[in-house]
Amino acid sequence: MAMTGVLRPGHAQIRVLDLEEALHFYRNVLGLVETGKDATGRHYFKGWDERDHHSVIIRQADRAGIDFFGFRVLDVATLNQLEKDLNAYGVKTERIPAGELLETGERVRFQAPTGHFFELYAEKTHVGNGSGLVNPAPWNPKTAEHGIAPIRMDHCLLYGPNIQANKDLFTKVLGFRVVEYVMAPDGEHTAAFFMSCSHKAHDIAFVEHPEPGKLHHISYRLESWERVLRAADIIGMNKVPVDISPTRHGVTRGTTIYAWDPSGNRFETFCGSYEPYPDWEPIKWTFDEFGYGLDHTTGKLHESFLTIVS
Structure with a gap:
């Protein structure tokens, strides 16, 4: 595209x-x-x-x-x-x-x-990935195996009031599109929007919440499900507090772990998902099935995931 x-x-x-x-x-x-x-x-x-x-x-x-x-x-x-x-x-x-x-x-x-x-x-200095731009190696052994080693910072989920107005601003002015959304328990209002400006299932997401300006998580992309499981080992070895252990989302279909940094900022290690074309219609999730949207393995609505923000 x-x-x-x-x-x-x-x-x-x-x-x-x-x-x-x-x-x-x-x-x-x-x-x-x-x-x-x-x-x-x-x-x-x-x-x-x-x-x-x-x-x-x-x-x-x-x-x-x-x-x-x-x-x-x-x-x-x-x-x-x-x-x-x-x-x-x-x-x-x-x-x-x-x-x-x-x-x-x-x-x-x-x-x-x-x-x-x-x-x-519009401008930020390119420093590269250490492999160069001519005949590069597929990965840099100095960096790609150190710690969890994300490929990139991938997306962000934010909590705050009036997400409908955020959706309007991002779609009407900034050119984003809604890829998936979650209905509120009343079946009339929207509880969450997952939005993209690129080829990804989401670059930003918003969840309705009474307190403004809250962070739910920053997501870091890994290359494969095996790398997510490796991240789980590293998280365990370092006794990092975990919110949701390795599973698959129904929403966006990504595989995931959620945990907290030492300050209580939630982070996600994430891979997979799908690449929606711009003409695709958004996917709708009803709240009664959102447990499977969050944790497709168990269908559980994790209370900590819904309530703890920073």
Whole structure:
């Protein structure tokens, strides 16, 4: 499919409670590649097969959660046009100067109806994956086997109020499409939207929740079900607290583990799913069957998954 407008997820800035503890986790347990530290004390990471300078930023704070989630757009002209489109839709924007994040160009920041902050940007330094662009090896042994070793930061699930307004903003202005959705128990309202700007089943998802601006999880993509099971071994060896152990989703059909970083930010190790064409109709899940949408192996609606956010 043609890639225009908003291309893909680009970065997430995550708040952690104990920086040294978090650095050990993100470096050695999750196994992300550290790419820098800025003057404010933020640390930058990427998946081993990502080419951009970073996709995950962590900073110390007095409460866990997410500061903002960014998307890469096609080019500077697209960035400028999308800012105009957001303003015309009634959304206020802020220009963040180039260099405020390491190796990143100007960003356009806005707040969605759910209370979350999002960013759009067109430029970030390419650092590659260590294998080069000429006759590369299929994977880099220095990074692809260290810790869980995600390929990339893949998507994000956010909790907040008024997700219908978020859906309208993302579809009408930013060009996303709804791939799957979950009905609320009343059968009339929508409890969750899974949305894509690319070839994936979801690049962002929203769940209705009374508190604004909450993080449910950041998802990290692995290559195979075997790598998810390897992640389970590493999670167990490091006594990482687990929310949902290895299973398959009905929603998006991905295979998954959910666990928490040392600050209580949930993360997912994820693989599989499917690649929907833009003309496909969205898949609907009724709430009475959503247990199988969440955990297709057991059909269980895990209470922790529905209620614990950061």
